[in-house]
Amino acid sequence: MPGNVQPIYTKVPDIQWSTTSITVANATTDLTSGTIYLVFTADATNGGFVQRIRFRSLGTNAVTVARIWINNGSTTATAANNTLWDEITLNATTAATTSALATQELPLNFGLPPGYTLYVTLGATVVTGYDAIVIGGKY
Numbered sequence: 001m002p003g004n005v006q007p008i009y010t011k012v013p014d015i016q017w018s019t020t021s022i023t024v025a026n027a028t029t030d031l032t033s034g035t036i037y038l039v040f041t042a043d044a045t046n047g048g049f050v051q052r053i054r055f056r057s058l059g060t061n062a063v064t065v066a067r068i069w070i071n072n073g074s075t076t077a078t079a080a081n082n083t084l085w086d087e088i089t090l091n092a093t094t095a096a097t098t099s100a101l102a103t104q105e106l107p108l109n110f111g112l113p114p115g116y117t118l119y120v121t122l123g124a125t126v127v128t129g130y131d132a133i134v135i136g137g138k139y
Contacts, residue, residue, distance in 0.1 A: 010137025
């Protein structure tokens with residue numbers, strides 16, 4: 001017998017972002033150490049949906065890669081609690097008074113169980129950094 005054959009929709013929009021500029025590289029392959037940036041926490045009772053993550057350059061930066069991690073809501077120090085979801089190359093940017101800095105988006109489009117979190121790490125340290133904004137909803 002199927003559990004739920006009806007589509008579900010989020011009850012309320014949920015927009016979350018990094019609380020500090022994302023600047024410092026992390027060379028770990030499992031999120032267990034180094035600098036990590038929390039960008040989204042699903043609702044503790046009903047979970048949530050993440051539609052996309054948008055990276056906004058804050059100025060002049062060298063090229064790097066952003067890695068998006070899913071954590072099961074437990075400590076990130078245990079490798080089994082984390083999985084690498086995807087990566088996106090963040091192009092080099094140069095701040096100017098006559099042109100906009102580029103933004104880059106990565107579609108996510110999946111639900112997160114209650115209490116699950118999304119983290120971001122960078123492959124290389126950058127000068128001015130990035131903001132990461134997650135667009136989603138709470139169930």
